[in-house]
Amino acid sequence: MRLFKQLVGVFVVLGVLVGALMIFSYDVVKIQWVSFMGLQPSYSTQEQPLPVPALSIPVEGPAYILANGAPNNPVPSDETSIARGAQIFATNCVMCHGETGQGNGIVSAFLVKKKPADLTGVLVQTKTDGALFMSISNGVFNPQNTLFPDDKFSGQMPPMNENLTVRERWDVINYIRTLLATGQ
Numbered sequence: 001m002r003l004f005k006q007l008v009g010v011f012v013v014l015g016v017l018v019g020a021l022m023i024f025s026y027d028v029v030k031i032q033w034v035s036f037m038g039l040q041p042s043y044s045t046q047e048q049p050l051p052v053p054a055l056s057i058p059v060e061g062p063a064y065i066l067a068n069g070a071p072n073n074p075v076p077s078d079e080t081s082i083a084r085g086a087q088i089f090a091t092n093c094v095m096c097h098g099e100t101g102q103g104n105g106i107v108s109a110f111l112v113k114k115k116p117a118d119l120t121g122v123l124v125q126t127k128t129d130g131a132l133f134m135s136i137s138n139g140v141f142n143p144q145n146t147l148f149p150d151d152k153f154s155g156q157m158p159p160m161n162e163n164l165t166v167r168e169r170w171d172v173i174n175y176i177r178t179l180l181a182t183g184q
């Protein structure tokens with residue numbers, strides 16, 4: 001009987017201890033731990049990323065630098081680049097611009113405001129690589145997009161700067177150039 005009482009005592013003490021720990025682990029009592037992570041420049045979800053510091057150059061290599069105009073294509077249009085570009089195109093662009101790049105991808109039927117550009121057409125092909133780089137990086141913004149007032153990019157050419165590295169964007173541009181050459 002004494003042993004039983006002692007056991008109950010041990011369990012009660014254990015229970016209280018575990019219970020006390022649970023209160024903290026489930027944030028019933030919220031403790032503000034000292035954290036220096038929160039003190040650095042950062043942005044939270046749904047917030048715009050911080051602006052790029054003046055005169056900074058991306059580690060990925062030449063990209064758009066404010067007030068410097070559209071960049072030149074530093075990636076030679078060789079077999080490797082075009083093959084990479086074709087893959088990137090198949091993954092990121094075909095749904096809107098279509099297999100042949102003529103703007104007839106599966107998703108294009110749902111884009112009511114603006115149809116994806118015909119990448120084989122004169123309008124796109126006469127633009128410089130730098131201009132295409134800017135369009136692919138920043139998307140084609142439409143302030144008149146009344147259909148999606150909260151997101152002016154909806155139903156438009158989306159900005160790809162977060163999806164594709166700088167090198168990948170040049171590869172895909174080198175690929176787009178072949179769409180004309182093969183007469184597709």
Ligand code: HEC
Nearest residue numbers: 092093096114115116117132135136140155156157158172
């Ligand atoms: C959500 C559909 C969608 C996807 C995905 C998409 N585009 Fe577009 N793209 C568009 C639309 C719509 C336009 C026409 C924009 C306009 O004229 O206002 C466009 C226009 C363009 C243009 C012409 C821009 C100009 O300056 O004339 C290029 C080049 C282009 N897209 C390349 C790409 C590449 C490369 C990819 C993949 C990395 C891609 N797009 C992915 C919808 C898309």
